[in-house]
């Protein structure tokens with residue numbers, strides 16, 4: 001396991017009221033790698049992802065114990081706005097704002113104080129290029145984002161997330177609402193982005209995890225059962241629950 005971790009997580013327990021969703025999770029999320037979070041429905045994948053940028057903080061009854069450090073700093077002591085600038089998120093269903101392509105991508109930088117038009121134009125162009133969308137939309141930056149295809153909207157959401165230059169991108173089932181061709185484009189994009197960003201992706205699709213991830217975390221009933229390099233876990237799983245999951249005995 002890589003020693004250079006972006007997140008250091010220790011004894012993490014997460015509750016929704018009386019329901020414990022994560023049980024004593026301790027792990028290090030490696031930097032500039034793609035880590036896939038897998039496991040059967042309800043095992044705690046999304047909860048784990050949402051801990052990392054405190055997305056669930058406002059849910060009544062939600063409670064977190066343990067520590068999560070980002071670059072050595074406890075995320076609970078960070079201003080959520082600062083945390084989410086460092087840790088961007090893309091959701092299952094593409095959710096562009098009903099604004100122009102340009103305004104979608106410029107949204108985050110504007111919130112963080114960028115006013116200069118030239119600078120904003122450069123950020124928008126750079127982010128759309130990184131999200132492999134520039135060539136398709138460069139003549140249509142004023143067009144409303146909701147008029148684009150689902151796959152284009154999802155790449156726009158990725159462009160919007162990377163416009164503020166985060167360290168980490170959290171992807172929660174980013175392709176499950178997309179057709180196979182759009183999925184393929186996003187998978188290729190994720191691999192390209194991992195050169196610059198740490199990526200943590202929740203996916204129901206084990207084949208997708210195997211195709212794109214460097215590391216895999218397998219959760220079962222709130223427990224992090226196994227976390228290893230993907231090729232190590234798939235060739236030599238250490239826990240019988242992992243091997244049963246990989247063999248498709250449950251999904």
Ligand SMILES: Nc1ncnc2c1ncn2[C@@H]1O[C@H](COP(=O)(O)OP(=O)(O)OP(=O)(O)O)[C@@H](O)[C@H]1O
Pocket residue numbers: 016019020021039040041042043044045046047048059204
């Ligand atoms: N807002 C909530 N209130 C109460 N319980 C919740 C809430 N969100 C999740 N849970 C419960 O916490 C557990 C973990 O849920 P979570 O969504 O993290 O699992 P998951 O592995 O992402 O599931 P899926 O693959 O079905 O999306 C489940 O038992 C779920 O019912």
